[in-house]
Amino acid sequence: xxxxxxxxxxxxxSEMPRDWYNVRADMTKKPAPLLDPTTxxxxxxxxxxxxxxxxxxxxxxxxxNRYIPIPQEIIDFYKMYRPAPLVRAYCLEKKLGxxxxxxxxxxxxxxxxxxxxxxxxxxxxxxxxxxxKGVTTETGAGQWGTALSMACSYFDLDCKxxxxxxxxxxxxxxxxxxxxxxxxxxxxxxxxTAVGRQILAEFPxxxxxxxCAISEAVEAATSREGYRYVLGxxxxxxxxxxxxxxxxxxxxxxxxxxxxxxxxxCAGGGSNLGGLIAPFMGEKLRGEADYxxxxxxxxxxxxxxRGKYVYDYCDTGRVCPLAKMYTLGSAxxxxxxxxxxxxxxxxxxxxxxxxxxxxxxxxxxxxxEVFAAAEYFARIEGILxxxxxSHAIKVAIDEAIKCRETGESKNIVFGLTGTGYFDMMSYEKxxxxxxxxxEPTDEELAKGxxxxxxx
Amino acid sequence: xxxxxxxxxxxxxSEMPRDWYNVRADMTKKPAPLLDPTTxxxxxxxxxxxxxxxxxxxxxxxxxNRYIPIPQEIIDFYKMYRPAPLVRAYCLEKKLGxxxxxxxxxxxxxxxxxxxxxxxxxxxxxxxxxxxKGVTTETGAGQWGTALSMACSYFDLDCKxxxxxxxxxxxxxxxxxxxxxxxxxxxxxxxxTAVGRQILAEFPxxxxxxxCAISEAVEAATSREGYRYVLGxxxxxxxxxxxxxxxxxxxxxxxxxxxxxxxxxCAGGGSNLGGLIAPFMGEKLRGEADYxxxxxxxxxxxxxxRGKYVYDYCDTGRVCPLAKMYTLGSAxxxxxxxxxxxxxxxxxxxxxxxxxxxxxxxxxxxxxEVFAAAEYFARIEGILxxxxxSHAIKVAIDEAIKCRETGESKNIVFGLTGTGYFDMMSYEKxxxxxxxxxEPTDEELAKGxxxxxxx
Numbered sequence: 001x002x003x004x005x006x007x008x009x010x011x012x013x014s015e016m017p018r019d020w021y022n023v024r025a026d027m028t029k030k031p032a033p034l035l036d037p038t039t040x041x042x043x044x045x046x047x048x049x050x051x052x053x054x055x056x057x058x059x060x061x062x063x064x065n066r067y068i069p070i071p072q073e074i075i076d077f078y079k080m081y082r083p084a085p086l087v088r089a090y091c092l093e094k095k096l097g098x099x100x101x102x103x104x105x106x107x108x109x110x111x112x113x114x115x116x117x118x119x120x121x122x123x124x125x126x127x128x129x130x131x132x133k134g135v136t137t138e139t140g141a142g143q144w145g146t147a148l149s150m151a152c153s154y155f156d157l158d159c160k161x162x163x164x165x166x167x168x169x170x171x172x173x174x175x176x177x178x179x180x181x182x183x184x185x186x187x188x189x190x191x192x193t194a195v196g197r198q199i200l201a202e203f204p205x206x207x208x209x210x211x212c213a214i215s216e217a218v219e220a221a222t223s224r225e226g227y228r229y230v231l232g233x234x235x236x237x238x239x240x241x242x243x244x245x246x247x248x249x250x251x252x253x254x255x256x257x258x259x260x261x262x263x264x265x266c267a268g269g270g271s272n273l274g275g276l277i278a279p280f281m282g283e284k285l286r287g288e289a290d291y292x293x294x295x296x297x298x299x300x301x302x303x304x305x306r307g308k309y310v311y312d313y314c315d316t317g318r319v320c321p322l323a324k325m326y327t328l329g330s331a332x333x334x335x336x337x338x339x340x341x342x343x344x345x346x347x348x349x350x351x352x353x354x355x356x357x358x359x360x361x362x363x364x365x366x367x368x369e370v371f372a373a374a375e376y377f378a379r380i381e382g383i384l385x386x387x388x389x390s391h392a393i394k395v396a397i398d399e400a401i402k403c404r405e406t407g408e409s410k411n412i413v414f415g416l417t418g419t420g421y422f423d424m425m426s427y428e429k430x431x432x433x434x435x436x437x438x439e440p441t442d443e444e445l446a447k448g449x450x451x452x453x454x455x
Numbered sequence: 456x457x458x459x460x461x462x463x464x465x466x467x468x469s470e471m472p473r474d475w476y477n478v479r480a481d482m483t484k485k486p487a488p489l490l491d492p493t494t495x496x497x498x499x500x501x502x503x504x505x506x507x508x509x510x511x512x513x514x515x516x517x518x519x520n521r522y523i524p525i526p527q528e529i530i531d532f533y534k535m536y537r538p539a540p541l542v543r544a545y546c547l548e549k550k551l552g553x554x555x556x557x558x559x560x561x562x563x564x565x566x567x568x569x570x571x572x573x574x575x576x577x578x579x580x581x582x583x584x585x586x587x588k589g590v591t592t593e594t595g596a597g598q599w600g601t602a603l604s605m606a607c608s609y610f611d612l613d614c615k616x617x618x619x620x621x622x623x624x625x626x627x628x629x630x631x632x633x634x635x636x637x638x639x640x641x642x643x644x645x646x647x648t649a650v651g652r653q654i655l656a657e658f659p660x661x662x663x664x665x666x667c668a669i670s671e672a673v674e675a676a677t678s679r680e681g682y683r684y685v686l687g688x689x690x691x692x693x694x695x696x697x698x699x700x701x702x703x704x705x706x707x708x709x710x711x712x713x714x715x716x717x718x719x720x721c722a723g724g725g726s727n728l729g730g731l732i733a734p735f736m737g738e739k740l741r742g743e744a745d746y747x748x749x750x751x752x753x754x755x756x757x758x759x760x761r762g763k764y765v766y767d768y769c770d771t772g773r774v775c776p777l778a779k780m781y782t783l784g785s786a787x788x789x790x791x792x793x794x795x796x797x798x799x800x801x802x803x804x805x806x807x808x809x810x811x812x813x814x815x816x817x818x819x820x821x822x823x824e825v826f827a828a829a830e831y832f833a834r835i836e837g838i839l840x841x842x843x844x845s846h847a848i849k850v851a852i853d854e855a856i857k858c859r860e861t862g863e864s865k866n867i868v869f870g871l872t873g874t875g876y877f878d879m880m881s882y883e884k885x886x887x888x889x890x891x892x893x894e895p896t897d898e899e900l901a902k903g904x905x906x907x908x909x910x
Contacts, residue, residue, distance in 0.1 A: 006468040007535055079462035080463075111833065111839045150837055177839060177882075179883075378635055379609070421568075427631050
């Protein structure tokens, strides 16, 4: 039977995964391929290689290899902040009076404050291997930018970050963390790129979006010798690197003989959710076990629950390959809500396909209820969660309350992707009763979807 | 021989200390007793009980019991964020090219961002046991205030925090974290207390100090029914609770057969240093082993290196008991430097006595060199350190460089007390070259010491 479960399950370093798990290998119907926007045909490795690092392009296009060995240098870096703890939320269970067992995989114990470092270090490693001078990227909440700055500093690479303007303004100290790690940070949209100037002309006074910032970062990379663009979410390679979250989670649960019933993750572009559920989804795809997966997205940016499953541009400036995904349209600019990391118009192709196949559920939640859940959780479990992560907390609590009503002792696992230390301006708004909820109207959604690519 | 040492040594929850260790029990010459400012005689438990919780008064006055059992409720809370990792700084060693082995005990993996939670939860527990309504306190860098807010929220106690004004202004989001945990935060000196008004009249425009904030918090507690005052440093009870740091550190080293040679901690009031070195100092006092201890303090507030070992007031308003300690005088108001947690005019009586007996070394370091060490460390080891903690980093690096020169493979252990997420304004100043160093002149020191109590 089950051993006594500690508050925090830490794997030994020797128990850490040696491989990333590629869920696409177990999908019978694969995610739709990326298309070249100029030809409308599946994009070639050569074309992708102009934007992305070579080895990462290989990973991006690899639908078949189930396991990809993690290079030793990356394992060594992982050891500086991993394995991440899987926490049994004893205090939360007690407070809720639920028979459910709640576990969360806490990815916030590193300076980037989130899981983003898992992919940042991998991408920086491959860039270094290729002999590049530096990389460019975008960041929303600032966690990816911080993670990439840390990774680039470790491998002595130049790092240029385009930060979504509303986050840049809400989080004045995020920039300074990135500077501490030697990065160069520009609020987006900016006048430093042609696409930034074009977006500013079309939407004067815009607070930006991940879609805009991506366009700028891509331009900055492709217009410089020795640079490539790297991305912290959406792409299959990111999902691959983030599988380390799920692999560790599963190993920790297996060690104590616990079978998850529900696995919950917040979903913006899909990096955390995809990584967390990967090995569990693999078992479900192979018919070895069943799990109930729940993707939680903000009501203000509801790509899975209210978007359309079509080919779309990945960025506002339409310079990237086209991806088939649940999308609100690249013309959709989400409201300046307080979960900057979830303000992306689309969703990872892999997750979109899994969702379309009915293999997971999606829910949207409002930001005031998310912050209420965040504060409730902080007071009980101690950890001050990021607004993004708190989407998952909200639904985990909902499910635990359902168990209280039905008397079921389900094992609920959720991803606590990061900490909210740089989100105190948002918490302040919540405390002062100045936070509002926003949901796009049907007209706004229709407008966002009005400029889909013709394929 | 030594087993292979992981990057992070995590003890099992079952290996966590069940007792706090009271170093005073092993001191032949005990620290000088606290004196009642009205009588000039050793203070009684009854008099102390008007300000502090009963059980904490017992601990404060206990020079004899070597081990004090940790109540189960506190152990349960500790399990939410402890054991803290002891990290082998492989990357730093490599970068420095030193044969030294560097270890740091990292106490920053909790929302208070520091080791302060170790004592906050103990003090809140005893306040709750006594049936109090709430507690008051002061906070410098904001870490203690945050820790106490978390602890009070857990035990459903009211929490009133007086925050040193310069920190309140430098760290606008700290207040919001405390509010998230339900605390009430006032910048100090304030007009809400008689002593605050008096200090403001004497020093208009002062940016405050821990000494001022203590006076205000004591007044706020003693003028209210059902409240007591709690303190995050200096006191022997705090040193006792913080011994959990040293106990875990020693257990982790013992597990791998490693004997520390040098143990380094930053020193403000002494809470971290005293806790970290406690069990090692115990062995030294009992003649079982020898260690080289180094207390590191800011050059701007050099109580050990430039202060006097005399009885002094613990607070600027002179409402607290008198303590014999290395002090710059309660009239000394330190410059508004960026290590708010180290801006206290005195040093724990226990540490002062140990220092006076020649059992440890003290060094002072300048803040620009501290921030240079902080940034260097962040880029190599990933963790963004608090300015306070970075004092220890600076000296650990100095010692590791000495080993490179002599070829010695010493085991250097230092306390990394916390993270710098709320110190980005200070880092910004450093990056922009706007940070200056400050050392008090001999005249300023003489002025600070001009108002010592007559005992």
